[in-house]
Structures are given as structure tokens and as C-alpha cells.
Amino acid sequence: MAACSRRRFLQFAAASPAALLSGCSLFPGKSCSKAHVVVVGGGFGGATAAKYLRLLAPELRVTLIEPKTSYITCPGSNWLFADLTDIRQLTVNYRALSSGYDIKLITDSVSRIDPAGRRLTLAGGQTLGYDRLVLSPGIDFHWNTLPGYDAATAEIYPHAWQAGPQTLLLQRQIQAMPDGGMVLISAPAEPYRCPPGPYERASMIACWLQQHKPRSKVMILDAKTGFSKQKLFEAGWAKYFGYGGGDSMLEWHSIADNPLIELDTATGTLYTDFGDKFQGQVLNIIPPQQAGRIARESGLTDTDGWCPVNAMDSSSRFEKHIHVIGDAARYAPIPKSAFAANSEAKACALAVVSLLKQQAPPDPQWLNACYSLITPEHGISVAGVYGLNAEQRVETVKGAGGLSRGNDEREERLEAGYALGVYRSLVVDSFGSAYST
Amino acid sequence: MKSRLARAAYRRLGGHSAAKLTRLNGYDHQPKYPRLLIKLLFAITAGVLPAWQTQADTTAQAIAFNCRNCHTTDGAATAPPTLDNLSAPRIRESLLAFKYDQKPATIMPRIAKGYSDTELAAVADLLGRH
Numbered sequence A: 001m002a003a004c005s006r007r008r009f010l011q012f013a014a015a016s017p018a019a020l021l022s023g024c025s026l027f028p029g030k031s032c033s034k035a036h037v038v039v040v041g042g043g044f045g046g047a048t049a050a051k052y053l054r055l056l057a058p059e060l061r062v063t064l065i066e067p068k069t070s071y072i073t074c075p076g077s078n079w080l081f082a083d084l085t086d087i088r089q090l091t092v093n094y095r096a097l098s099s100g101y102d103i104k105l106i107t108d109s110v111s112r113i114d115p116a117g118r119r120l121t122l123a124g125g126q127t128l129g130y131d132r133l134v135l136s137p138g139i140d141f142h143w144n145t146l147p148g149y150d151a152a153t154a155e156i157y158p159h160a161w162q163a164g165p166q167t168l169l170l171q172r173q174i175q176a177m178p179d180g181g182m183v184l185i186s187a188p189a190e191p192y193r194c195p196p197g198p199y200e201r202a203s204m205i206a207c208w209l210q211q212h213k214p215r216s217k218v219m220i221l222d223a224k225t226g227f228s229k230q231k232l233f234e235a236g237w238a239k240y241f242g243y244g245g246g247d248s249m250l251e252w253h254s255i256a257d258n259p260l261i262e263l264d265t266a267t268g269t270l271y272t273d274f275g276d277k278f279q280g281q282v283l284n285i286i287p288p289q290q291a292g293r294i295a296r297e298s299g300l301t302d303t304d305g306w307c308p309v310n311a312m313d314s315s316s317r318f319e320k321h322i323h324v325i326g327d328a329a330r331y332a333p334i335p336k337s338a339f340a341a342n343s344e345a346k347a348c349a350l351a352v353v354s355l356l357k358q359q360a361p362p363d364p365q366w367l368n369a370c371y372s373l374i375t376p377e378h379g380i381s382v383a384g385v386y387g388l389n390a391e392q393r394v395e396t397v398k399g400a401g402g403l404s405r406g407n408d409e410r411e412e413r414l415e416a417g418y419a420l421g422v423y424r425s426l427v428v429d430s431f432g433s434a435y436s437t
Numbered sequence B: 001m002k003s004r005l006a007r008a009a010y011r012r013l014g015g016h017s018a019a020k021l022t023r024l025n026g027y028d029h030q031p032k033y034p035r036l037l038i039k040l041l042f043a044i045t046a047g048v049l050p051a052w053q054t055q056a057d058t059t060a061q062a063i064a065f066n067c068r069n070c071h072t073t074d075g076a077a078t079a080p081p082t083l084d085n086l087s088a089p090r091i092r093e094s095l096l097a098f099k100y101d102q103k104p105a106t107i108m109p110r111i112a113k114g115y116s117d118t119e120l121a122a123v124a125d126l127l128g129r130h
């Protein structure tokens, strides 16, 4: 296999000089030889940034800091609920990045950043200097927005919004639920990681219930008045689950003006402001979110908890030498997705390499494409092309992007396949290799 | 929906085992590319490739990076097609046809409309350099 992968690597190199080798020819003149770029967080954003920094500027020193030795992708994790995948298939490691791309990997977490001294401290005590820092720490939760829902309660009523043990816990609870039971999903207000995620999850759970516990139901209680790909989801739900009818397996209720105010952990009951009461055998509570802790503790966030950036070069509005990408940063209208984190990372890598060579960064080009499965054979997508406007802010390119056409079985089937194919491609493009074992 | 059938179909669509996928995709679990090889590659090609200095070129590259999100793997039945065997004129022709709705597809028409004809041509030139 080693020979095979090497051939593959050479093919990639030959096939995509643009992607791999153009570094210093793209930026002639000064080299960034002695510069050290540290990437914090080995998720989709950080992994992609580290890889593309190396591809663009082979002479650069690139260090990636991530506490976990393997990473379980959130993308694909909803498919687990319909038995379409397993955790092993959703797990990647960092070996391809460290040995294939010559990236120095440190398995630890960053406990402190000193922007003035351009140094950071690891939990293990070691300190590290940097010329530029790329931060992609993902999200943390706003606990107790729903009183009583905190990290400990999440071990009883999972959020499953960071893939891994939480995902498996939710799956076990659904499997253990008696037929006729109710799965409640509480969906947060914007902005949050993966806008279509709760609705894909409800679809996948309904697929499984229909087969194994057909008298059961899944109900979404939504803090919003509408949601991503709503028309496409609702059409699919009507077709497969009787959505909109009296005995639908799947229900969606907006509680935007009647928010949840209490969780009775003893009975699994949710109470709303107006006194409505929802009881479920399984409760999946997806709390509101904010940038990962290290971003907040380093003074990189606004009062809303997210990191504002200069979109032109992805630098923090507060610290010139720190670049923030992925879910933690505010790139709206780009949604918080793995696809977008990957795209932001590439724009960031181009900017960082330019800045190190004291050149103006190229205009950033961002893309998002998110697939969701309604059933294993019915996929839908939303796409968006983004650029900078005259005020140097992120703007959706008009006339491009948008939703799947809908109501076309051939395309639905094709897009179900692409959901899978694109997932795999995105993982390989970001982490340098497909699977860990 | 018949779950077992659906699942079988899903497998047909590409829900392969990890081992099989590895074979299909040609990826090793633990690739070990000697550092020297990488350095050599960089060295050789850096000299051979033309210097891309214009704004148009860097823009094209920035756009082309995003093609890799979906078009990196091949071999699996359901993956978006690989670009690695396509010539620049072929890619340009397709991108323009997607943009002007002359070639039916699920997502590419929505994406291609985001770029000027010149940008699409420059992206095709980059991707077509094998």
C-alpha cells in the first residue's frame, strides 16, 4: 500500500501544480524561510490550514497543535442514526499531515496565548514562539441558557453536537427507547455550527424509527421561525414520514416567541415560557454556541462570543498576528460548516504566506456546499459563493449558489451519492488521508 | 422506505467498508512519504513551473483551491468526478456550459455562476496543467 499511496501522491503533485507546488513561484521575491506558523486546533479548519501552508510555502515551519490523536468528524455523524456508518469510518488521524506533509504535530492543548510576545503556552507547560498564529478551535456551548442544562446534564440528555461519545450516547438511547416513544430535538437560534444539521438528524432518526419502532415519533422544537433548506426538508418529510398530516412521524414546531425555560431532568420534560410542556423518552438538546474557550480567554471574541476578523486576510480584529478561521470566527453570511472552514483555511493560508513575504494577499475566494440526507437515497444541497465587497466585508455572490431544484428523484439519488463522495473528498483534502485505524 | 433495500442501495452507492475504500481511493492508512521526496518534488517543480505573478493568476489559484474540496478523491462510484485526467479546454468548456445552463448537473451550475468567464477559463488552465 505504501507504494500505492506514494504513486497517488505523485499523481496529485503532477496533476495539481496549482494546489501543491506553486508556493514560491506564486509569490516570487522574498522567501518566508525562517518563519514559523503555528496552527491551533486540528479540526477541518486547522488541518486544512496546516496542509495548505506547507503546500504554498515548503520552506515555512508549520506546527499543528491538537490535544486529540484522532478526530471524529461531525459531518457524517448524523448518518449513524440511520445505521449508515459507524464511528470508525468517521475517524481520522494526523499521521498523513505529519509524515506526508512534514507538519510538526504537537499533541497537547494551548492554555494561554501572549499576543504581544507572540508566544503561547501549552497545557503541558512548554512555550512556543510564532510569527503568525492560525486559530481554529471550533465551538464551546453556552451552558445554562436553558436553566439546568450544563455539561453534567449533557451526559444524561446528549447534545451530540461534538461527534464521539455524545453521538453514541444519543444513538444508544434511541435504540433503547420503547416503541411509541418520543425523541425531542431542541434546535438553537442562529448562529450555530451546521445550520441544516438538526433537520438532517431528525430525518435520519425518523428513517430508523420507521423501520424499528414505527409507532414512535421525532419532534423538533425550534428557537427559529424557519430553517436551512426548509422547503426541501419538508417536501421529503411529507413524502416519507407523513409530515403535515395528523399522524406524522416527524414534527417541527417553532417556539421562537415561546422559548424553553426549564428542563425537568427527573422526568425529561421541557417547559416553555407560556407553560407548554413537552415530554420525551429521549431528549437531544443542542445548546447555543460560542467560539472555543482559548479564543475567548485570549481576548479574541466580541460580546456575542464569536471572533470578528478582517475578512481580507482572516486576521483577528484584535490581534494582528492571529488569524481566526472555522466555526469560532464570524464570516457571516458564510455558514459555520466543515466545508466553509476548509475554504476559509485556504484563503487564510494564501493570506499568511503573502503577509510573511510582505506582499498584499490575493482577494479571498470562499465556497460552501452542504449536503444533507433525508433518506439514504434522497440527498439535498445548498451552495454559496462568497467574496469581499467594497467595504471589505464578506458578501454572497449574487446570482450564484442556492438550493437543489427539488422534486426530481434522479437528482435526489445523485445528491445522496454526492453527500457521501463529497464527505470523503473533503476529509482527504483537509486531513491528507481518508481513514484512521 | 424499505430500510434494508435502501441500505443495500446505499452500499451500492458507495457505502463501502473502510478497507475497500482505501483500495478504491488508493489511500494508505499511514502514508509515509520520505521528506527528501517532498523536498525534491518542490525543488524540481519550482524551477520548471512558470512564475504566477499576476493578480488574475493568484485569483484563479484561490478559486481552484476550492475545487479540491469535492474533487480530491476518485474511484468511489458516487464521488464527484476527478479532474486529474481532463484537459484545460475540456474543463473550460464544461465550466462555461454549467454557467450558462447548457449542461445539466446538480450543483455545478449553481457554483459556476459565481465567476466571470475569464476567471473560469483561468481556473480551467490551472486545473488542466498535468
Ligand SMILES: Cc1cc2nc3c(=O)[nH]c(=O)nc-3n(C[C@H](O)[C@H](O)[C@H](O)COP(=O)(O)OP(=O)(O)OC[C@H]3O[C@@H](n4cnc5c(N)ncnc54)[C@H](O)[C@@H]3O)c2cc1C
Residues within 6 Å of the ligand: A040, A041, A042, A043, A044, A045, A046, A065, A066, A067, A068, A071, A073, A074, A075, A076, A077, A078, A108, A109, A110, A111, A136, A137, A138, A139, A160, A161, A162, A163, A193, A194, A197, A292, A293, A294, A325, A326, A327, A328, A336, A337, A338, A339, A340, A341, A369, A370, A371
Ligand atoms: C451533527 C453535525 C453534522 C455536521 N455535518 C456537516 C456536514 O455535513 N458538512 C459540513 O460541511 N459541516 C458539517 N458540520 C459542521 C462541522 O462539523 C464544523 O463546521 C467543523 O467541524 C468546523 O471546523 P473547525 O475547525 O472550526 O472546528 P472543529 O472541527 O471543532 O475543530 C476544532 C479543534 O480544535 C481543537 N482545540 C480546541 N481548543 C484547543 C486548544 N486550546 N488547543 C489546541 N486545540 C484545541 C479541538 O480539539 C478540535 O479538534 C456538522 C456538525 C454537526 C454537529
